[in-house]
Amino acid sequence: MNRHRTSTRDLFGRFGIYLVLIASSILMVIPFYWSVSTSLKLEQFVFASPPQWWPSPLTFQNYISVFTKIHFQTYFFNSVFVALVTTFAHVFFDTLAAYAFAKLTFPGRDKIFFFMLLGLMVPFQVNLIPLYRIMSTLSWTNTYLALIVPNLTGVFGIFLMRQYLISIPNDLLDAARIDGCGEFGVFRRVVLPLAVPGIATLIILTFMGTWNDFLWPRIVTSSEALYTLPVGLAQLQMKNTSNEAQIMAGTVLTALPMILVFLFMQRQFIEGMTAGALKE
Amino acid sequence: MRINKVLIGMLLIMSFVLGACGSGAQQPAASNEKVTITVWDYYGEATPIKPLIEGFQKENPNITVQYEALDWDTTLEKLNVVTTGGTPPDVVTTDMTWIPKFAALGGFTDLKPLSGGKLNGEAWDQAYTPGGLEAITYKDQIVAALYDFDVYALYYRADLLEQKGLQVPKTWDELKDVSLKLAEGDKYLYQWGADTFHGSQWIYENGGDLLSADNKTVVFNSPEAVAATQTYLDLLTNKSAIYWGADQGERIQGIKDGRIAMFSDGPYNMGIMKSAAPEMAGKWKVALHPYGKQPGSYLGGTGLAIPAQAKQKEAAWKFIEYAMRVENQIGVYTYAGAAPALTAALQSPEVNVADPYFGGQKPFDVFLEAMKTAKHFPYVRQWNDIDVAFSTAMEQIGLGQKPVKDALDEAAAIATDALSK
């Protein structure tokens, strides 16, 4: 009875909600649309007035020139390589350490963990220059080592995984130990499978962070052969002979992989992200 | 057994990581040992330096050149980072405006002893004009070999002037008049640069200066300087100039779409216009920038420098000398369209040619003329702070935030404070 009487108001309300959602989603997507559309335009039409919503003529030459003139494939390879290696390293080292902090007892465990938590509060820029010095003392500047090694593991990842692992029932672990597994075996057989949602989140966050990282790769690399996508893109933007359409092609290529990864792993990612925040 | 696997795994990783260091170390070379020099070049696509490598390596089979193409901003950043501890290149293209900072900190190698006092057999002061030599000298050291020079002259739409029956402006009053007649709404305007390069030009043209001759006092707020800047501002208030801020985009865009009909810039811009705006061929010309009391301009350019911690200095010097040969200096023009710094190259027929893009005139006659009265920025350690203060004032003036005198006085106070440190 109640439902029937308020149905028109409900309908109105729902219509309004959809309207707002659709309108705001469209607004959110416009910058992306505009960047793709610009990347398909000829240079002289980029700032045409009135603006061209659909490129005419539609051309792929910007993408071609981005690959032939500006070695984007090198930047792309570097981004993929660095991101993959860093992500795998993170998953391995962070989860392992998180297991130790969450489930194993050893002297100084909590003190060491708290000590490392301090690292979360340090803005990267505090360490930027001395870290660079360390790289150059080791002669690692302008090598993949400088891009990867300082990021093999991170306190945030350990913190995140620890949140997940803490809730694993100790009985499961004890059972595995009784079965004769060493600690590493327990980790491999019991802990890892249970931590999969957390690991999915860690994978995406690490991949995204590394893929989008700008400041450190910029500082630590000096030759094009080692640039990652954001660095190459920023340089493209600053060269005064580049044209906007080409730059937009560059941005599309830089953003696309992350967007694809996200769309592919959307569900696990959002589950993982929000669980982390809610457990706070 | 599992413990062992984990242990081995980690040890492997750590050893890979640690064992990879030291692979880039170079040994100081005896004269005929194989050496590699690293060259950083910010010229970009139209670089005159890259074409030199093949010939140089042929002549010097024991030297391999590792070439890195960067852009202006990146080179400055990288140079900052490596001079403070890292592996600097052996040769680097250096903007003259960077000299105050690096030279004052001993960041560049003194080329005098390294060169034995001669550049390709010539004494340094024979190879360059006095102004040019002065620009690369810091406290009696030669800190870079001037490779191309940069002075500002007036670029103008000769076709529009002809259409409207106007003469090329030579004085400020004429410039005001011509710019007003050229302007049509938001098109065909004089580009208003709010930076030290442009602001200083107007001050020099009125007999003023940025710092006193001994570099101890700030004088860019002197009455001459204020009057000069006021005249510059008048162009904006008369709506015959366009304030060129970050959201105007690139200047070359403004040239192409007609927003800009006059601007002040250096020879390097010729190359940019030819490659990015070929449709403008024949429409533009250059002339000495109109002045108040005397012609004036900042003097800058690119030098080839050897960072103080570079590892292969002798080989680096060989490369620089090679680049400074007359026939290779000519390449500065033929590749980059810029102005070679070596006097002999400047006066050569290959460089000092009639340029069809610029309506058949010889642009280098103009730039050479401008070079005679050009001044380089003061070589003091605090130059960056002074530069920032002055250009901030220019921005405030151009945006109408502050009156000329107030902005310059405020900036002068900041600059004086910086100088006192």
Place this chain on the structure above:
Amino acid sequence: MTVGSITGHRKRRWGKYVMPYLFIAVPLLSFIIFVFIPMLVSFWWSLNDYSGIQPPRFIGFQNYIDLFTRDKYFLQALRNTSIFVLLGMSIGPTLGLLTAILLNQKVNFQAIFRTAYYLPVMTSLVVVSTIWVMLYNQNGLFNSILHAIGIQPVRWLSNPSIALVSVAIASIWQGFGFETVIFLAALQSIPRELYEAAMIDGANGWQQFRYITVPSLRFVIAFVYIYGIIGSYQVFDQVFVMTSGGPVHSTTTLVYYLFSKFQDLRLGYASAIAYILFAILVVFSLIELRLSREK
């Protein structure tokens, strides 16, 4: 007890701890080498006048004093950054909450809408800035739209009064989807019975929001605000790509200023700025710790 059994006992104890220490070895070592030591070095530099080329000259806290008493641009950077954070944190989470509430109304295609809000979050700030620089161009899309409805073009990035807001808008666009997702999950975990009970009691939408929604979201809101503030204070990429700190230093932020001092080879001074920023962030972190303890 014989000596042998004592040492044997100790050996067994340490043997038990080999595994945990091994597990944390790499992260701990990495932390010490790549985070902790640089922190110490950086602090030492901040107490010196150091150009990186010439030897450091100890000057105690002079850098810090100079920053607050003699450096107009630093104070402006402090102001700019705080305004940026204020803008971002007053608008971002609000938008996030609003969109989350809308999405929570059992709509179809929830995933699609969510994606539209979340895509910018996945995108690098450099990409975002590059796109928005083009949008903000004098002849770019925004001004064309304004022109079409008869409004004068806006100097998005060259008007000192507006430039910081322009940068903030781009940043908010990039970031609020993060809050949407978090709030949405939190909203979905509020038991429906609470709302149903309130409706029976005659509470209207606004009262439900005030007395059920907001209190239940207390901790998520605190989390979002503190992490947002800490992140926003470190804004750099957008300024670097879009405005280079201008015009007239109106978009110079703390990290950008730090970076520019580093460019000027004043490493000690730059490190002092970094530590002041660190101090600000520590204060906010402590606030968060306090807030999350009160249960």
